[in-house]
Amino acid sequence: MICQECNQRPAALHFTKIINGEKTEVNLCEKCAQEKGEMFMFTGGNGFTFNNLLAGLLNIDPSVQKQNQNTFHQEEVLQCSGCSMTFPQFIKVGRFGCAHCYETFKEQLPPVLRRLHSGNWSHSGKIPKRIGGGIHLKKQVENLKSELKELIQQEEFEKAAQIRDEIRTLEKGLSGSSKGGE
Amino acid sequence: MSLERFINQAVSSWMSEEGPDSDIVLSSRIRLARNFENFKFPTLFSHEEAQAIIKKMEDIMQESNFTKYGQMELLKIDEIQPLQKRVLVEKHLISPNLAEESPYGAVLLTENEEVSIMINEEDHIRIQCLFPGLQLTEALEAANEVDDWLESHIHFGYDEKHGYLTSCPTNVGTGLRASVMMHLPGLILTQQINRIIPAINQLGLVVRGIYGEGSEALGNIFQISNQITLGKSEEDICRDLNGVVSQLISQERSAREALRKTSNIQLEDRVFRSYGVLSNCRIIETKEAAKCLSDVRLGIDMGYIDHLPKNILNELMILTQPGFLQQYAGGHLRANERDIRRAALIRERLKMEQDKM
Ligand SMILES: [Zn+2]
Numbered sequence A: 001m002i003c004q005e006c007n008q009r010p011a012a013l014h015f016t017k018i019i020n021g022e023k024t025e026v027n028l029c030e031k032c033a034q035e036k037g038e039m040f041m042f043t044g045g046n047g048f049t050f051n052n053l054l055a056g057l058l059n060i061d062p063s064v065q066k067q068n069q070n071t072f073h074q075e076e077v078l079q080c081s082g083c084s085m086t087f088p089q090f091i092k093v094g095r096f097g098c099a100h101c102y103e104t105f106k107e108q109l110p111p112v113l114r115r116l117h118s119g120n121w122s123h124s125g126k127i128p129k130r131i132g133g134g135i136h137l138k139k140q141v142e143n144l145k146s147e148l149k150e151l152i153q154q155e156e157f158e159k160a161a162q163i164r165d166e167i168r169t170l171e172k173g174l175s176g177s178s179k180g181g182e
Numbered sequence B: 001m002s003l004e005r006f007i008n009q010a011v012s013s014w015m016s017e018e019g020p021d022s023d024i025v026l027s028s029r030i031r032l033a034r035n036f037e038n039f040k041f042p043t044l045f046s047h048e049e050a051q052a053i054i055k056k057m058e059d060i061m062q063e064s065n066f067t068k069y070g071q072m073e074l075l076k077i078d079e080i081q082p083l084q085k086r087v088l089v090e091k092h093l094i095s096p097n098l099a100e101e102s103p104y105g106a107v108l109l110t111e112n113e114e115v116s117i118m119i120n121e122e123d124h125i126r127i128q129c130l131f132p133g134l135q136l137t138e139a140l141e142a143a144n145e146v147d148d149w150l151e152s153h154i155h156f157g158y159d160e161k162h163g164y165l166t167s168c169p170t171n172v173g174t175g176l177r178a179s180v181m182m183h184l185p186g187l188i189l190t191q192q193i194n195r196i197i198p199a200i201n202q203l204g205l206v207v208r209g210i211y212g213e214g215s216e217a218l219g220n221i222f223q224i225s226n227q228i229t230l231g232k233s234e235e236d237i238c239r240d241l242n243g244v245v246s247q248l249i250s251q252e253r254s255a256r257e258a259l260r261k262t263s264n265i266q267l268e269d270r271v272f273r274s275y276g277v278l279s280n281c282r283i284i285e286t287k288e289a290a291k292c293l294s295d296v297r298l299g300i301d302m303g304y305i306d307h308l309p310k311n312i313l314n315e316l317m318i319l320t321q322p323g324f325l326q327q328y329a330g331g332h333l334r335a336n337e338r339d340i341r342r343a344a345l346i347r348e349r350l351k352m353e354q355d356k357m
């Protein structure tokens, strides 16, 4: 076997890398192993192999392949207006071209995202203030209301009254901001 | 330059300061990936777009100085020396990808290096907060502050369904990678690690050695991080990781106690042999150095050695990397020359502590 780095000397070092449960064989000659040895430390699991694995992972997804064929049959390939990337290209490189790709490929994405994120395909984390002000408030009000319920059950009326006032203030802001947004 | 001065300049706060549970957890890191809404991602963007992004970041810095974590400095990748790039990688401040494959890359660094912002790597912006010990919540809070600051100047790519939009679909949603660096010699010596790693993987977390490759983790140092970025809140991702890390801490502590009970003298022997090697070697390779440093650190944590500071492991693991050795030597070194330098640096560093006694 020939070294995969220099493609010249015979490989002397063989090992298996396991990244996210995926195995990759690595075969290096002694010289390249020594040279790479120290560089390897930093490329770790997120380096080149991961990109390849990702493309492979997306490719073997049967639902994705089916969609590929469908778009092909329609003779109309989905293409992002922001960066000109097509869905087959995305599958090949495993990277989007721009933020608008997500909108362009939104019908195709759920199976891909579910695969990568243990079945999840929609966001439930942070919301930027510029678009989420209202949503932030809504969540805050929901949280406070459940807190209020609990306080009433525990007969902590003084605290409950404080929370109730807080909710009222927030709800005023909420109706104000939703008017502004529309 | 004297070694002491070199170290003072080289060491970031996560390497020198102690944090919660820092007998086992070396550092906690939060990374948030963000992108400009209307520029192509770095895999496709034009030279002009790349420059515009750097310019925008410079403007933001000028306009509203965010100084909570100290003054920030912007370094452009094409303007820094190869050796200095390597040192930044070895300090985990920039990624190998930014150093090697991002011609339009740049990094914003704070003075104590707890906060860094990589620009034009795989995503336009990657906010990183690196804290000593187990401080995921604190690091997340800091990252959110930096994010809020940037967000007041930049429209990040975001939609309600997918969250923060990233170049790679594995980062979409929160764009959050939370990771914890742990020293786990007890679980290695008691041979429990091979049973534990698959269990952690099943929980959607990734375990890997950050030094060394494959199944081996040089210096018995492991990094544990979340894999899933979508469908969970930032707080939940950190809480889940924190839960597993706490479990690992207690298992590592019981492994160490079990070792003390069953093989006290063998362990003490191992620790002092390694100390002997480090104090006397004239040539030492990365791998042996890492093994001995891990033993000595274990010896410090378990009270066999009491004249050395705990952070000597974190510090020397970094300072004996090729980039640092060459920076200290002031030029390029071949592999065998590095082994000699490494031995000299370690001996001198240990001697500094002995002189203090
Ligand atoms: Zn080779």
Ligand SMILES: [Zn+2]
Binding pocket: A080, A081, A082, A083, A084, A085, A096, A097, A098, A099, A100, A101, A102
């Ligand atoms: Zn696009």
